[in-house]
Amino acid sequence: MHKIEIPHENNSIEFPESISEMNTDQYIMFSDLAFKFTTQQISYGEFKVQLTYILLNLERKVDMAIESEKTNRVAENVYRVSELMESFFRTESKGDKKFKIIKLEDIINHIPFFTISGTKYYGPKDALTSCSFGQYIQASNALHDFYNTKEEYHLNILVDTLYRPKGEEFNNESVDDRPDVHVNTSIGVKYGVYLFFAACQEWIVTNKKLSIGGGNAVDLTVLFKSNKPKDPLAPKGIGMLSALYAIAESGVFGAMDKTADQNLYDVLVYMVEKHNEVEKIKRDAKRKKSTNVSG
Template structure:
């Protein structure tokens, strides 16, 4: 056994190959619940992780170790005994599916997402959540996973979406669901989490708080409204240029505008009181 072998205790410590295998096991659990139990899934995943990280099954007390580790995985799964449901509780912004074939996904924490691809991706995510129509899931994956040119993903062009969807059709279904899972988690974090940008903590929740009823950014704020207002202001250029601007830059601008507006309102109220 390697002295420095570490077993993951959170999603950020899981490696892409390990996440892919977990997604396979999840699909098997859903499709064949009578053939495999959650306990089986946990043990199989632990065995895979240990082998993947260099521990051979011939080691003494190997199966006892597998069983003990499987009992530490409550952070991965949510079991609802009342509704008899089991769900994978992915809640990280780290992209554990960085690539598939020669298609590359977004950087972790949405660092390289453009406003345009985010805008279209949220629409597809919402529609898949609402209808469970896999056509929307395929479109979501096609928007987020693109080939590289010059070391970067080729720009997203909405008019090419039909072709892009066909190109990525071969991605395994369990990975497609994983893409949906990551993007949904990213959107949730965008609502409530804190980003570290240029060494500073930034929370975008105030941008959405006025109309936040537990919905996604697309539902609560309206990405099209942001697009048109940003283009009208000319800060980032035309509508096309806004769509090609980094998502977090657009949100930083919105946050800055809101903070200025709030300060102006407070100053006005203070002046009225003093008067």
């Protein structure tokens, strides 16, 4: 947590230093600003200033359009505090330009559910541990489609894919069939879901030691080494749809629909095991060839 001392009031204010320290309301308001920044509705500086007011729970009581000693003092103090908002960003280079990117380091779902017209829609558990592989593929496609187009339609698909009423199973055919949810869900919730999924995706594709119990771990990064995006600003992990077909063809989980129904991590671990088996065969063949040449 950031901490600001207020000497004349003998008081201090604490506010989040990272997404993981936000409550749900703060996260949704942060996501609303992040969407506006991403779609170029507000500048980076305005993002930081507005976020300062949100996280410190302040109201703009001074008319900043009227210059005075008071407004100048308020503006200076807000600006100084807003510089602490840098902790939510990292800098990436693309060509000769630098871009501010939100740090995706939190795999906690800050929006476990939302309510529309009296119906609660429940999302995945932290780190997508409750997701099926089919959900993951569908959501991953929506993630990249939004990144490429910035069209809200793809955020609707993402929300439809990951959130549903209790007891309702994921069905690919029912996605994009909830117009009331699309209209009545705030952009802060929609983009908050996007940021959560993007963070989980980044955690998965960079995870070298996924614990699978019994003191064992697997390296998931071997599945994504050939899928690095050319765009350094793009979300990680493009190209997993082809993997779904490959696994379905193997028949280990059954047909395509059965594969899609499997837990995401069960499928990922299986893919790593198969990858390691292939690599071992390659090494053995190379070793055998080397031995024959030497003989």
